[in-house]
Amino acid sequence: MDIYDILFWFLSALAVACALGVILSRNPVNSVMFLIVTFFAISGHYVLMNAQFLAIVNVIVYAGAIMVLFLFVIMLMNLNADVEPQKGQLVQLAGVISGGVLFLVILASIKTAKTEYMDKTATDIGLITNLGKVLFTKYVLPFEISSVLFLSAMIGAVVIGKKEDAKPPSKADEAEMKQFL
Amino acid sequence: MLLLQIDTALIIEKVILISVILMGSLGIAMYATWGERKVSAVMQDRIGPNRAGPFGLLQPLADGLKLFFKEEIIPDRSTGFIFVLGPCLAMLTALMTSAVVPWGPDYITESGRVISFQVADINIGILFVFGAVSLGVYGVMLGGWASNNKFSLLSSIRAASQAISYELAMGISLIALLMLTGTLSLREIVSQQHGFWNDGYFSWNFFKQPIGFIIFLTCSFAELCRAPFDLPECDSELNMGYHQEYSSMKLGFYLFAEYINMFISSAIIVTLFFGGYNFPFMDSVQHATLAHPILFTIICILVLLTKIICMILFFMFVRWTLPRFRYDQLMKLGWRSLIPLALVNMLITGVLILWVFKK
Numbered sequence: 001m002d003i004y005d006i007l008f009w010f011l012s013a014l015a016v017a018c019a020l021g022v023i024l025s026r027n028p029v030n031s032v033m034f035l036i037v038t039f040f041a042i043s044g045h046y047v048l049m050n051a052q053f054l055a056i057v058n059v060i061v062y063a064g065a066i067m068v069l070f071l072f073v074i075m076l077m078n079l080n081a082d083v084e085p086q087k088g089q090l091v092q093l094a095g096v097i098s099g100g101v102l103f104l105v106i107l108a109s110i111k112t113a114k115t116e117y118m119d120k121t122a123t124d125i126g127l128i129t130n131l132g133k134v135l136f137t138k139y140v141l142p143f144e145i146s147s148v149l150f151l152s153a154m155i156g157a158v159v160i161g162k163k164e165d166a167k168p169p170s171k172a173d174e175a176e177m178k179q180f181l
Numbered sequence: 182m183l184l185l186q187i188d189t190a191l192i193i194e195k196v197i198l199i200s201v202i203l204m205g206s207l208g209i210a211m212y213a214t215w216g217e218r219k220v221s222a223v224m225q226d227r228i229g230p231n232r233a234g235p236f237g238l239l240q241p242l243a244d245g246l247k248l249f250f251k252e253e254i255i256p257d258r259s260t261g262f263i264f265v266l267g268p269c270l271a272m273l274t275a276l277m278t279s280a281v282v283p284w285g286p287d288y289i290t291e292s293g294r295v296i297s298f299q300v301a302d303i304n305i306g307i308l309f310v311f312g313a314v315s316l317g318v319y320g321v322m323l324g325g326w327a328s329n330n331k332f333s334l335l336s337s338i339r340a341a342s343q344a345i346s347y348e349l350a351m352g353i354s355l356i357a358l359l360m361l362t363g364t365l366s367l368r369e370i371v372s373q374q375h376g377f378w379n380d381g382y383f384s385w386n387f388f389k390q391p392i393g394f395i396i397f398l399t400c401s402f403a404e405l406c407r408a409p410f411d412l413p414e415c416d417s418e419l420n421m422g423y424h425q426e427y428s429s430m431k432l433g434f435y436l437f438a439e440y441i442n443m444f445i446s447s448a449i450i451v452t453l454f455f456g457g458y459n460f461p462f463m464d465s466v467q468h469a470t471l472a473h474p475i476l477f478t479i480i481c482i483l484v485l486l487t488k489i490i491c492m493i494l495f496f497m498f499v500r501w502t503l504p505r506f507r508y509d510q511l512m513k514l515g516w517r518s519l520i521p522l523a524l525v526n527m528l529i530t531g532v533l534i535l536w537v538f539k540k
Contacts, residue, residue, distance in 0.1 A: 056308040064315025068341055075326045127304060128365060
């Protein structure tokens, strides 16, 4: 057991424990915090594989941007354990079934996955130069298609977010505003 | 059993370096509070702090003591753990960034050992800074939410949306710079700006990316929540801001984190755009001090610190000169002016590199 293994097991235990914390904690804000720690543990795994770029992008995008938006929504809705509506039994049953199906799929994919171990010491495929070269040569088409997908999602968000009944300020409003200026 | 191969000398070296940087940034942040009060006093034709010690130099210590002795209050309806976590996170993320700043050139001892004045030379240096900046929002957000106060919540939401909006323009303005440097490592970026004049042009990135610098600077004002973008602490609308319910040293942590952030971001700006520890005629200075190489290292560190202090003073002058923006003006500036400007800057840089300079 060397330092690599120690870190690996520590990070794995942390990731699993915090992932359990996400679904088990009653308070949504605590769930978000657990999820952030989970992302950090996964970033730690990337660093162990010498994929520093992936690690830091994971932190910036997921922990730094997406989770902030999650927190935003939760804070504004002020969800609490007390006001959380109780779900009906049918919904609970549906949840159990769909969760079980997902679990089955993951199990099947793990069973058929190739168990190739990475060389611990000399891998620099995750460094930014190599990653950039691979992305812009071998996988350039999927890369560009996914960026088009993001663009369309962005435009969609702008269209949805646009107010339809935004009226220009009336004469009376303007007069009122001028008083303050 | 355990095959732990640890270079003890390296660890001791790094521990010393980290403690010096930590103490240094705390000290500079402390005196930045004093400097800010003096600058504001001069600009408003007052005297400023002058009671504690000569020129009021002991004022920061007195302020710190006052904060320590204040009553520690945790509001009844607050979310206890997160309420305490908020200021800790603010402080942690503020101090984290200093790990990747190269504070001086490598020093080679007589026994041939290379001592690096940078805690960690990771090849994603700038992105690490970005990660720390994007995590900095949590301290403010969690603190404001956990206080269970409407004004705190409003203020923390303002801070978070402001930070997210300006991070975009900041990132795009940096892409243009990175296209020029071709590396993310801060150490390499600094060594590329060696001296002052190279190949018939200035070697500092400021002269190669003036628009990028202006965008980056504006965005760092917004990220620091400093005037003219100090909307989260807009007292006429929000009483005091996200730290309204905090008292004693927890409040001190929030206020202090702001000054540490200012110090570190000045260091980053200087490193990226003003050549870090490089200065004009540094080669001849190095030649003159060849007998005592440690002297050259000290000069370099002092040059870097001088540049950082000039940058901090600039931050202060702006704060006491410009009035505060309105919130919609802030958002408009971020989304409708800075982001398109940064995109155009990126395009122009790309075209120039591709067709004019043919790198």
